[in-house]
Amino acid sequence: MVATSRLLTPEAWEYHPVAEIAGVDEVGRGCLFGPVVAAAVVLSPQACAQLQSLGVTDSKCLSEARRESLVEPIQRLATDYALGLATVHDIERLNILYASLLAMSRALRRLSTLPDLCLVDGNQLIPHLHLPQRTVVQGDRIHIEIAAASILAKVWRDRLIVRLDRRYPGYHLARNKGYGSAAHRLALQTLGPTPQHRRSFKGCGSHQTRATVTSAQQNLQ
Known part of the structure; x- marks a missing residue:
């Protein structure tokens, strides 16, 4: 309409x-x-x-x-x-x-x-x-x-x-635009949240912060 x-x-x-x-x-x-x-x-x-x-x-x-x-x-x-x-x-x-x-x-x-x-x-x-x-x-x-x-x-x-998908690969952000798709939620379970994840939201706060960040990502942050 x-x-x-x-x-x-x-x-x-x-x-x-x-x-x-x-x-x-x-x-x-x-x-x-x-x-x-x-x-x-x-x-x-x-x-x-x-x-x-x-x-x-x-x-x-x-x-x-x-x-x-x-x-x-x-x-x-x-x-x-x-x-x-x-x-x-x-x-x-x-x-x-x-x-x-x-x-x-x-x-x-x-x-x-x-x-x-x-x-x-x-x-x-x-x-x-x-x-x-x-x-x-x-x-x-x-x-x-x-x-x-x-x-x-x-x-x-x-x-x-x-x-930001290039800064934080693995979460399929270019496709899901930050919404809680199945692939995004699975990545959160595997990788943990980034600093740009909303910890107070269900599915984001129960994991440790993503510990493994490539040197390239560190340079971008």
């Missing part, structure tokens, strides 16, 4: 046409490995319409190739966009919910254009954000702004995990 333009979304109608509206979404909450990544995207009504015609929707509904192909038009048509992340340390310190909200807050704070309204995917408001915000459950299937943010966050995080 293609996300609808904000022009067609009743809950955002009162802000049209002068308000700067940002959509924000995060990716990676359910992973065993790596950070949570968020993106914030500010779009004009015209950009929303153009991206809707290109098929922008929830990143989970798109193939990897399709997501990659949409990055350039999203970045080109956006009034502004920014990325933010919460590290594994943040996740362990705060918990995954608050780390996800932190990543979204960091993305919004990196925008050069402060929006008049933030549309937040999900049902949790972002704490300590001194901007008007509205939560939208399944917002990445309703608002183009949130859908565009979900695509940028997903593509950026996937690219990061592919790079």
Whole structure:
């Protein structure tokens, strides 16, 4: 299902046409490995319409190739966009919910254009954000702004995990993107967790830290 333009979304109608509206979404909450990544995207009504015609929707509904192909038009048509992340340390310190909200807050704070309204995917408001915000459950299937943010966050995080796969071989990260696939869980049992694994997550904390690291890996760390 293609996300609808904000022009067609009743809950955002009162802000049209002068308000700067940002959509924000995060990716990676359910992973065993790596950070949570968020993106914030500010779009004009015209950009929303153009991206809707290109098929922008929830990143989970798109193939990897399709997501990659949409990055350039999203970045080109956006009034502004920014990325933010919460590290594994943040996740362990705060918990995954608050780390996800932190990543979204960091993305919004990196925008050069402060929006008049933030549309937040999900049902949790972002704490300590001194901007008007509205939560939208399944917002990445309703608002183009949130859908565009979900695509940028997903593509950026996937690219990061592919790079980290070279640093931490054996976990099949380039394929599973940090999620708990059978091969990933088996590798955890055999190799133990890396510093980028979330120890508080089931399946990550019951093993010793990976002891055998090649000299090449050490040079990369």
